[in-house]
Amino acid sequence: MFVTLLLNCLIYMGAMLGHVAICTIAMNRxxxxxxxxxxxxxxxxxxxxxxxxxxxYPAIAWISYQPDQDGSGxxxxxxxxxxxxxxxxxxxxxxxAVLVVTVALRVLHVWRDRCESRWSLLRRRCIDVQxxxxxxxxxxxxxxxxxxxxxxxxxxxxxxxxxxxxxxxxAALNGMTITHFSDLHLTGKLGKAYxxxxxxxxxxxxxxxxxxxxxxxxxxxxxxxxxxLFANIAAQGNVYYVLGNHDIRNQSGDIVRQAMARAGCxxxxxxxxVREVQGHQVLLSGNEQPWIGNAPDIPTRKVDLRLAVVHxxxxxxxxxxxxxxxxLAGHAHGGQIRVPFVGPIVTPSRYGVRYASGVFYQxxxxxxxxxxxxxxxxxxxxxxxxxxQLQLESTTTH
Ligand SMILES: [Fe+2]
Numbered sequence: 260m261f262v263t264l265l266l267n268c269l270i271y272m273g274a275m276l277g278h279v280a281i282c283t284i285a286m287n288r289x290x291x292x293x294x295x296x297x298x299x300x301x302x303x304x305x306x307x308x309x310x311x312x313x314x315x316y317p318a319i320a321w322i323s324y325q326p327d328q329d330g331s332g333x334x335x336x337x338x339x340x341x342x343x344x345x346x347x348x349x350x351x352x353x354x355x356a357v358l359v360v361t362v363a364l365r366v367l368h369v370w371r372d373r374c375e376s377r378w379s380l381l382r383r384r385c386i387d388v389q390x391x392x393x394x395x396x397x398x399x400x401x402x403x404x405x406x407x408x409x410x411x412x413x414x415x416x417x418x419x420x421x422x423x424x425x426x427x428x429x430a431a432l433n434g435m436t437i438t439h440f441s442d443l444h445l446t447g448k449l450g451k452a453y454x455x456x457x458x459x460x461x462x463x464x465x466x467x468x469x470x471x472x473x474x475x476x477x478x479x480x481x482x483x484x485x486x487x488l489f490a491n492i493a494a495q496g497n498v499y500y501v502l503g504n505h506d507i508r509n510q511s512g513d514i515v516r517q518a519m520a521r522a523g524c525x526x527x528x529x530x531x532x533v534r535e536v537q538g539h540q541v542l543l544s545g546n547e548q549p550w551i552g553n554a555p556d557i558p559t560r561k562v563d564l565r566l567a568v569v570h571x572x573x574x575x576x577x578x579x580x581x582x583x584x585x586x587l588a589g590h591a592h593g594g595q596i597r598v599p600f601v602g603p604i605v606t607p608s609r610y611g612v613r614y615a616s617g618v619f620y621q622x623x624x625x626x627x628x629x630x631x632x633x634x635x636x637x638x639x640x641x642x643x644x645x646x647x648q649l650q651l652e653s654t655t656t657h
Contacts, residue, residue: 472501496523528545572614
């Protein structure tokens, strides 16, 4: 009796975890697919309905099961799986197999994507912005309670300085710095004072280049914020950006570009520019696909550093094919919620959580994915908002 109950509990948990895995995989791939937002919302509703039905069905089957139903003495979940295996390969059997494969692939990717030899963390500082600015950073109502939960990190900021080892980096560019941040998601839920504090930190880093990788604004009423905030950092003329999927969700991308232009930022959307840094030629190419426009034309002329600026890390393969030395991306927010011992679960990517955040290296291209600054929902757990300064270092001088 005890063994049967234990078996049933394990199968029930496996079926539920597998079902959650299937729904999460579907959601992650959908949000990384680049389909129009209105269709994304329709498909999401189907996923929600499927998640609900698949979630409650085994529980109902278990509760309503009559012990002598099949004469085997097995509980409902066990019967559920067994009958499906006997008849055909049932849904819950498949999802449990998918769960096993997903976990195995995750472990394999974590192991294969290790590239500690390509970068190192030089400095890390976690700032409680709420305490620093001494003003309420969140609006009233449920969002205020949500944001003030002790575990929620939305009002903090981690400032990281990372050394990135680069092959083919000219000696004169050794030590070149790039400030990278992304995904501000101006909604109004997090107050302007937070972003003003962020921009002060960006100015204080005083990098050779500043790169913003999209999802700047969600609420069109806050367009004046865009101009104010970015004007603070664009005075030196070294701020480059691409737009993300949220920048065209509630307003036209052109309006956001106009605000960024008025602030003095340089648009890289579907474009390539060559800029001189410390007497050397640096190519910057921006790609806003799969949501906006086309991939940029890549000049064939020889340059000293090839830098790709994209919103989604799903373009890593494109960056490798184009021979970029360094690629900067956002979009995934590091998953926003990181479960202990598991890590991120929900990230809007065709590759799931593989490129949620961090440094990756494949085929001579280094990819840096920032966790971003904020999000549509003001929730972060074990996933601090991140502002990063990258210091490029040549492997030949290392
Ligand atoms: Fe985002």
